[in-house]
Amino acid sequence: MHWLDGVVVALYLVATLYIGLRLTGRVESSQDFFLAGRKLPFWAIGMSLVVSDIGALEMIGGTAGAFRYGVAQANFEWIGCVPAMIIGALVFMPIYYRSGIYSVPEYLGRRYGALVQGLQAALWTFFLAAALAVFFQSSAKMFHGVFGWPNWLSVLLTAAIVSVYTVGGGLEAVVTTDVIQCVILFAGGLALAGVGIARAGGLSGLRRSLDALGPRARDHLKLLMPVDKRDAKGELTGYPWTGVLLGLGFVLSPAYWIGNQAIVQRTLGARDVWATRASMIFGAGLKTVVPLAFVLPGLLGLVLLGKPSGGEVDPNAVYPMMIKQYLPVGLRGLLYAAFLAALMSSVDSYTNSAATIFVRDIYQRFFARERSDKHYLRVGRLVSLLLIVAGVAMVPVVAAYKTVYDAFQSFLTLFQGPTLALIVLGLLSRRPTPSAGGVALVGGVGCAVLMSHVMGLHYLHTAFWSFCASVVLLLATSAGTAPLPDAELDALVYSRGGPAR
Amino acid sequence: MNFQSLAGVDPLVGVAIVCALYLVMLVWVLTRRRDDITEGAPDRKRWRDLRLWIVPLILIQIALHLIFR
Secondary structure (H helix, E strand, C coil), X not given: CCHHHXXXXXXXXXXXXXXXXXXXXXXXXXXXXXXXXXXXXXXXXXXXXXXXXXXXXXXXXXXXXXXXXXXXXXXXXXXXXHHHHHHXXXXXXXXXHHHCCCCHHHHHHHHHCHHHHHHHHHHHXXXXXXXXXXXXXXXXXXXXXXXXXXXXXXXXXXXXXXXXXXXXXXXXXXXXXHHHHHHHHHHHHHHHHHHHHHHHCHHXXXXXXXXXXXXXXXXXCCCCECCCCECCCCCECCCEHHHHHHHHHHHHHHHHHHHCHHXXXXXXXXXXXXHHHHHHHHHHHHHHXXXXXXXXXXXXXXXXXCCCCCCCCXXXXXXXXXXXXXXXXXXXXXXXXXXXXXXXXXXXXXXXXXXXXXXXXXXXXXXXXXXXXXXXXXXXXXXXXXHHHHHHHCHXXXXXXXXXXXXXXXXXXXXXXXXHHHHHHHHHCCCCCHHHHHHHHXXXXXXXXXXXXXXXXXXXXXXXXXXXXXXXXXXXXXXXXXXXXXXXXXXXXXXXXXXXX | CCCXXXXXXXXXXXXXXXXXXXXHHHHHHHCCCHHHHCCCCCCCCHHHCCXXXXXXXXXXXXXXXXXXX
């Protein structure tokens, strides 16, 4: 690494540590720790929402997807985010905020009972904790390739810095450092795109070069791809438009933006209901420009570096190759800092969210109900620290048994459709009952397993059909079981004359 | 259930559906009361009306789907 690039990276790390440390003394209660004392401004939450969604691996994967499939990769930022964020802002987040919850499992627990809360909390805690180890392990490999650093250096450096501000400052420190990380990420990504466009002869030059690639890049400027797009071996490939619309747009995206703890928790830290809504809309605006930074470089890589899959360039190597070949010294350091920022924002978010769910939905709900607020704050800090230490300690395990995590991640996606059904119907209707919630969750996941592993459906289609199955189960079972009393439902369900208050 | 029966359908149909859904969302947003949208806002300044943020967002999404169709 050139010394000037090293200075840029060091400046970023020092700034993050300084700001994180300044915020550690302001936490006095568990609400300060888990919800930043409910005083965050909308723009900081919006930036934090977006940057938490962009990990170092997504930077590589997004560019690789654009290299293979073209602008269709942008669906994950556009139709896969914007509509759900708008609806989430106007309908769902205000109800979460007013009900005074700290987590999504806590909402589901109030709406459907302890079984659903316990299942969701255990699942999310385990997933978030395992994901930390995978972030460390995968990123260490990537940093070794990009920076030439030994694996232990990037793991320990990231873990040490993140643990200082996450354990000390809680959500406020996480969101504040996310703001810096967001600026670095966008600056780095847009710098690469700008240099790449200049190299390609402008946007018109890019267009001409893509046209010159012929059938290989025929669909690269189309957002929606055919249902039966096939690769050179005749296998179905890409993102079928039905899956993008029904699976991504209607199920996976809403499940993420209104059901993922790391997302919801940030909006709950807002100053007021308006800031909760504004943060999501502001985040949707940022999402609109994300493909310029992390999809466009994939298209540029295609015309500047070589052929799509099957050719001589590994799609996963496109982003690092673009950085090494086309960015000048100094700007390259900015991209290196962006990689670190992406990793740190993911690690701090997952740590804080996992600690929140563990303390609120498992420890406080099932083991220690009537303790002091200071006690829960201490436990929250301890769990955060233990999660990071466990993440680092599990790196060799994850490296050896990566397939176990992959299997678990696939397992988690089977929950997306059923969980979304419980949230949407539970929030929009008074009819679903607690008993029906348990049946729909377990039955819906069973249907998803059948569709995915027995029938071999595409994961986007599995998400859609398992959502439908859960809706049917929820409504059918609710017809024969007793609902919650109206007084309890008032704060948990949207009402026709306006949101419940 | 993998929608292979729609293999012959042009993805342009998908573009039309997406744009139509965005238009429905646009109408839904515009018909919401200002008091609901600005609930909790610290003041009554015009920019606090989130409908003014959402409308361009939706129009940009429609434009992107028409450009990359």
